[in-house]
Amino acid sequence: MTNSIVNRPLDILRRFSVTIILLCICLAFALGSSDFFTTSNLLNVALQTSIIAIVAIGMTFTILTAGIDLSVGSVMALSGAIAAGLNVRQGLDPFVAIGIALLIGMLIGAINGLMIIKGGIPPFVATLAMLAIARGLTLVYTQGRPIAGLDERFIYLGTGQIMGIPVPVFIMVVVAIIAHIVTRYTPFGLHVYATGGNEEPTRLAGVSPDRIKLAVYIISGFTAALGGVLLAARLWSAQPNAAVGWELDAIAAPVIGGTSLFGGVGTIGGTVVGAFIIGVLSNGLNLMGVPSYYQQVIKGVVFILAVSLDILTKRRR
Amino acid sequence: MSENKFYLRMEGISKAFPGVQALKDVNFYVARGEIHALVGENGAGKTTLMKILTGALSMDSGSVSLKGSHVEINTPTDAQQLGISMIHQELSLIPNLTVGQNIYLGREPRWKISAFIDWNRLYTDSQELLSQLDVDVDARAEVGSLSIAQQQMVEVAKAISLNADLIAMDEPTSSLTDRETEVLFDTMRSFKKRGISIIFISHRLEEVFEISDWVTVLRDGSLIGSEPIKDLDEERVVQMMVGRELGEMYPKGDVQRRGVILEVNNLHDGRELSGVSLELYSGEILGVAGLAGAGRTALAETIFGVRPAITGDIELDGSPVKINSPGEAIRLGMGLVPEDRKQQGLFLNRAIRENIVISALGKLSRFSFINFSKADKLAREFAVKLDIRTPSLRQLVRNLSGGNQQKVVIARWLTLNPRVLILDEPTRGIDVGTKVEIHALMNQLAEGGVGVLMVSSDLPEVLGVSDRILVMREGKVVSEFSREHATQDNIMHAATGGKVNSDK
Incomplete structure (x- = not known):
């Protein structure tokens, strides 16, 4: 007990090390560019970050079980295309179309989960295959062409505002709060951590790790589909090549935010902060006029620094 | 009833x-x-x-x-x-x-x-x-x-x-x-x-x-x-x-100890060891007893170069040596059977024969290519010698019982003919029959002139197997007993810090 009091400052540093990094980056940009710390720019950053943050939140669940979901980028494109297609080609009500797209995202997640738990295929391989399959289906469905002409209400989801806050940011906050509550306060959340920590004792405690895994891939499929729909809404159209490579940012966000790729450790808050580190970096470097080729290098270096600091503070026990 | x-x-x-x-x-x-x-x-x-x-x-x-x-x-x-x-x-x-x-x-x-x-x-x-x-x-x-x-x-x-x-x-x-x-x-x-x-x-x-x-x-x-x-x-x-008469639980031959083979002076690792000195003779089994945390494993690992020594000298055959890594210790003719065989001693997902020959690959290779027939022969020789019970040497080590796994670890060292063999908890979690075999093997090695250093928490084992017993407490050797004078009581006494008459 005494120990925990003595170590309080270090504990705080450890818990919020990534947040501190985010604040430092913001401070650096605020000093480097007068445009950075303005309401409109900050809202812009939030808007740019919101979609990747939503997808990263679902990804966090899979990583917490020591899994991974590489298919999220393709699922985003497919669900965006399906929502747009049903709305534009079939004339379905946009919300019905979106509902169907979200269900398809969950269905793909369930297929990922079943391949992993029933087929015994490693998550990396199963979802890598799904990355190819879902992208292929997107190209088939769209015939390789964008689907434009979305209903106004559809577009509103990506471009509208509620009380001055962009709708996607609003949705991200809701998703993050729900995910936080689920991981922190429900038995399901605890069982996700338990499954990622050690499966056998979890099973012996009467919890089915298979069911937990199935659920996390469905969650990841859902958030990817939601992200895909919002992306289509923001771009006023579904692009066949939307979100190519986004799985990398969706994985980077939780990992920067302290989620262990070995499973069992990580928080939703960390993931959101991780997503914002990625978002703020792109935005700030653009504002400062750093050429985009250099931006990639700087981003990579900052990721390494963020993750090393996290590892270093955690090692000191 | x-x-x-x-x-x-x-x-x-x-x-x-x-x-x-x-x-x-x-x-x-x-x-x-x-x-x-x-x-x-x-x-x-x-x-x-x-x-x-x-x-x-x-x-x-x-x-x-x-x-x-x-x-x-x-x-x-x-x-x-x-x-x-x-x-x-x-x-x-x-x-x-x-x-x-x-x-x-x-x-x-x-x-x-x-x-x-x-x-x-x-x-x-x-x-x-x-x-x-x-x-x-x-x-x-x-x-x-x-x-x-x-x-x-x-x-x-x-x-x-x-x-x-x-x-x-x-x-x-x-x-x-x-x-x-x-x-x-x-x-x-x-x-x-x-x-x-x-x-x-x-x-x-x-x-x-x-x-x-x-x-x-x-x-x-x-x-x-x-x-x-x-x-x-x-x-x-x-x-x-x-299912049979085991004979004596701790068979002990008449072993003549020879000269000092390993001498350790004032060894510190900056954490658990605070000045350990000991002499290990060729042909003896030296038991190291003590409570958990007394630094026994730290001693074994520091001598073997797993952990760095801060200060202290190690002499092998009378000449000072510097051991900074297990590789150097092995080249000097030492072996360590580690405490946690699954984590530290074995490649669980590889075959028995690979586990046995892995440290001897140097002498089994020419121009960096492994001579597999030689390797097979060597693995078979030691599997027979140690009576590793398995239908095939291609069996994965994961599937063996704890006792057979430990034999594989020991077999690996024997392929190198070590002069000093350190065993950390050699029979933990191992059944009685295999335990006796491992003890007999340690005796055999000692008879052949190897210096055997055994760390064990199992007091009957320490008493039954060792020629000489050192007791460690708080990172130091606090007592030494000869085989004749050691009892559970005086060892526990020394280990817990009570006053006791040791031989010295």
């Missing part, structure tokens, strides 16, 4: 795994409030029987009844609901969760009419459980940060929280110190008073005789006997377990 007095009756239990009949028509009865020891060599079927009892495995045939009525146990949850819980050999706690989360995993207390966990209640209840057991552990602490003994007590607390009246403990003492074992035994005795039955699996017969009321012996999946402890002695139990 009527048959109904039995709390648990398992009858005609059979279970086959591919290639092995793990259990053959076994009957097993446990009375209420009894501590019932279940013993047998590795692979005798003890763990399988317990896994069937606790729903972790299904049986092929047989029946189980509790308190006189037939029960079906198909899942761990079924067992829990019937008041049966098991403390597994490999601790079944989840390191990244807290103590409280582990105790209540799968049956978290919730807020009224909601899906949310009542964390306050979970932590107050677990803290209360722990204090009932006199365990000084914070319920909010992460399990990964606890010692093995503390984790063991968390397991016990978990079993109690399940309102278990039958607790199966699979090798609960294998990684506990003597003092921790006593605490566990006190807990077991108090359970017994409360009418809780305990099934106790252990390789340490002294413990079996200290704590149990009844002993059941299994061998090769069959029931050999089940008798009250007072009708048995150790020799008889061992005989039942191995």
Whole structure:
């Protein structure tokens, strides 16, 4: 007990090390560019970050079980295309179309989960295959062409505002709060951590790790589909090549935010902060006029620094 | 005595795994409030029987009844609901969760009419459980940060929280110190008073005789006997377990020790060792005893170059050497059989022969290509020499029993003809038969002129095997005893810091 009091400052540093990094980056940009710390720019950053943050939140669940979901980028494109297609080609009500797209995202997640738990295929391989399959289906469905002409209400989801806050940011906050509550306060959340920590004792405690895994891939499929729909809404159209490579940012966000790729450790808050580190970096470097080729290098270096600091503070026990 | 007095009756239990009949028509009865020891060599079927009892495995045939009525146990949850819980050999706690989360995993207390966990209640209840057991552990602490003994007590607390009246403990003492074992035994005795039955699996017969009321012996999946402890002695139990006369438990030849082969002076590692000095003679077995945390493993690992030495000199054959890595130690003719063979000693997913020859690849290769026929021959030679029991040397080491795994580790060192062999807990978790073989092998090596340094927490082993015994405490060697003068008492005395007359 005494120990925990003595170590309080270090504990705080450890818990919020990534947040501190985010604040430092913001401070650096605020000093480097007068445009950075303005309401409109900050809202812009939030808007740019919101979609990747939503997808990263679902990804966090899979990583917490020591899994991974590489298919999220393709699922985003497919669900965006399906929502747009049903709305534009079939004339379905946009919300019905979106509902169907979200269900398809969950269905793909369930297929990922079943391949992993029933087929015994490693998550990396199963979802890598799904990355190819879902992208292929997107190209088939769209015939390789964008689907434009979305209903106004559809577009509103990506471009509208509620009380001055962009709708996607609003949705991200809701998703993050729900995910936080689920991981922190429900038995399901605890069982996700338990499954990622050690499966056998979890099973012996009467919890089915298979069911937990199935659920996390469905969650990841859902958030990817939601992200895909919002992306289509923001771009006023579904692009066949939307979100190519986004799985990398969706994985980077939780990992920067302290989620262990070995499973069992990580928080939703960390993931959101991780997503914002990625978002703020792109935005700030653009504002400062750093050429985009250099931006990639700087981003990579900052990721390494963020993750090393996290590892270093955690090692000191 | 009527048959109904039995709390648990398992009858005609059979279970086959591919290639092995793990259990053959076994009957097993446990009375209420009894501590019932279940013993047998590795692979005798003890763990399988317990896994069937606790729903972790299904049986092929047989029946189980509790308190006189037939029960079906198909899942761990079924067992829990019937008041049966098991403390597994490999601790079944989840390191990244807290103590409280582990105790209540799968049956978290919730807020009224909601899906949310009542964390306050979970932590107050677990803290209360722990204090009932006199365990000084914070319920909010992460399990990964606890010692093995503390984790063991968390397991016990978990079993109690399940309102278990039958607790199966699979090798609960294998990684506990003597003092921790006593605490566990006190807990077991108090359970017994409360009418809780305990099934106790252990390789340490002294413990079996200290704590149990009844002993059941299994061998090769069959029931050999089940008798009250007072009708048995150790020799008889061992005989039942191995099915033959074992001869002496600690055979000891007349070994002539020769010159000093290894000399260590004032070794510090900056953490656990504070100035260790010792001499190891060629042809002797030097035992190192001490409590957990006394620095025994640190000593073995520092000599072998696993951990860096801050100060101190090591001389081999009279000439000073610097050992900064295990590779250098190996080149100097040393070997270390590590404490945790699965983590530190073996490539579990590789074949036996690869595990045996891996350190000798240098002499088995030409132009960087491995000569496989030579490697095969070498592996076979040592597998035969050490009597590693397996249908094929291509078998994965993962599938071997603990005793055979340990033989593989030792075989690997023998391929290099070491001059100094350090063994850290050489027989932990290993059945009696194999234990005797390993001791005989150590004697053989000593006879051949090897200096053998053995670290062990098993006092009878230290006393039975060593020619000379060093006792460590707080990172130093505090006493030395000759084979003739060493007793359990004076070693424990020295290890715990009591005053004692040592030979020097």
